[in-house]
Amino acid sequence: MSNDTLALAQTLIARRSLTPADEGCQQILIDHLEKLGFHIEKMRFGNVDNLWARRGNTTPVLCFAGHTDVVPAGPMEQWDSDPFTPTIRDGRLYGRGAADMKSSLAAFITAIEAFLAQHAHHQGSIALLITSDEEGVAIDGTAKVVEALKARGELLDYCIVGEPTCSDKFGDTIKNGRRGSLSGNLTIKGIQGHIAYPHLAKNPIHLAAPVIAELASTEWDQGDEFFQPTTWHISNINAGTGATNVIPGTLNLLFNFRFSTANTVESLTNKVHETLDKYGLDYELQWEQSGKPYLTPKAELASAISAAITKVTAIEPQLSTSGGTSDGRFIADICSQVIEFGPHNATIHKLNEYVEVDDLEQLSRVYLFTMENLLSPGNEAAHENSDSFWNKLKKYFSFA
Numbered sequence: 001m002s003n004d005t006l007a008l009a010q011t012l013i014a015r016r017s018l019t020p021a022d023e024g025c026q027q028i029l030i031d032h033l034e035k036l037g038f039h040i041e042k043m044r045f046g047n048v049d050n051l052w053a054r055r056g057n058t059t060p061v062l063c064f065a066g067h068t069d070v071v072p073a074g075p076m077e078q079w080d081s082d083p084f085t086p087t088i089r090d091g092r093l094y095g096r097g098a099a100d101m102k103s104s105l106a107a108f109i110t111a112i113e114a115f116l117a118q119h120a121h122h123q124g125s126i127a128l129l130i131t132s133d134e135e136g137v138a139i140d141g142t143a144k145v146v147e148a149l150k151a152r153g154e155l156l157d158y159c160i161v162g163e164p165t166c167s168d169k170f171g172d173t174i175k176n177g178r179r180g181s182l183s184g185n186l187t188i189k190g191i192q193g194h195i196a197y198p199h200l201a202k203n204p205i206h207l208a209a210p211v212i213a214e215l216a217s218t219e220w221d222q223g224d225e226f227f228q229p230t231t232w233h234i235s236n237i238n239a240g241t242g243a244t245n246v247i248p249g250t251l252n253l254l255f256n257f258r259f260s261t262a263n264t265v266e267s268l269t270n271k272v273h274e275t276l277d278k279y280g281l282d283y284e285l286q287w288e289q290s291g292k293p294y295l296t297p298k299a300e301l302a303s304a305i306s307a308a309i310t311k312v313t314a315i316e317p318q319l320s321t322s323g324g325t326s327d328g329r330f331i332a333d334i335c336s337q338v339i340e341f342g343p344h345n346a347t348i349h350k351l352n353e354y355v356e357v358d359d360l361e362q363l364s365r366v367y368l369f370t371m372e373n374l375l376s377p378g379n380e381a382a383h384e385n386s387d388s389f390w391n392k393l394k395k396y397f398s399f400a
Helices: 002-013 025-035 098-118 142-151 204-217 265-278 300-313 357-375 386-393
Strands: 039-045 048-055 061-067 087-089 092-094 125-131 158-161 173-175 180-189 231-239 250-259 283-291 318-320 338-340 354-356
Touching (some): 002 025, 098 125, 098 354, 098 357, 158 357, 180 265, 300 338
Parallel strands (some): 158 338, 173 318
Antiparallel strands (some): 180 283, 231 250
16 A cells, blocks of 8 residues: 555656646546546536545545645755655655645545455445645635535535644644634725824824734633634734835735634624724725634544554544644535544645655555544444544543
8 A cells, every 4th residue: 555655646746736737636536536436526616626526325425635736836946856756765755745735645545445445335435525726715626616515415424634734743633623714904094294294194003003002912712622712913014105204194904813613703803893993093994704713523533533543653643723724614514524634744835845655654544444433334433423432432542
């Protein structure tokens, strides 16, 4: 399985699939899946290629989700080898997408192949949801596929997203949720004038200062056992003409919330508007939500993949909701149990991105054993009540 996963990962990395281009990566996956009896459905929205593949028509439905697109490589001359020529050095596979997330895609395929070789008549269904628009604007990718599946009543029971999750050791972290992301584009209006005659002008920078101080010091919530407290941060601020003797007429400020399930979009927007209004500001504010928070309970999927990780690595993984957004935020609309697990995340989006070659076999085996835990014939775990199943396993595994 190791050599097969490595070879497939290398084949995928060699494709220059800069978001939202797929560059034939999905067809490579399709060629494998068709031989395994999967029904293939290509879903193209706009200029984005998406793949929905399913084997079986019964429940539970276990879906593997991921993306074939990658971020730009950056300065090519600063890589130690061509980012689109997969290269092995010192036990590591280098290339753009090696960690995020073409190795996971390869491990999906080899794990499914190994599982079906042993369990051709498995319980339930196996599916894959693959997009080429995760690293970009993410409008015509997974979100659109989820909408299409939801419209025809096709729901998922479990979903494993292959995002890189491990921090220090392979197997140490799985994601069972993500914070939401809410951005604001704020314009505070003043009156432009000569800086020597401030009584004839109104400085929007000065007007904004106490508002910024208050919002920056606000405790939005205290978080909980899974989520860290909600944060508010300014990412961009701009005002002025460039001259030292002109009071600007407007100030533009971009900010972002990363928020947990302890808050809602309404509660956050209301608090910001209340603060702005308290200081009597003349302003315009546009909001954009790019992701809502979701949380998967400690149920069958978390238990099954944790047991698989421990079997492969002898490590008890920790649950985490840290990091940015992922396509899990869309999939959660049609799936109550969404877990993210993949290789190390230390080099994602960086120069000389890599994955440990030894981790490829381990990753494939984790996905294989998770399928066995959930879909093997005669396995009752797939049908037990979530709380009951968790209670049976929690004495063996510690989640923090």
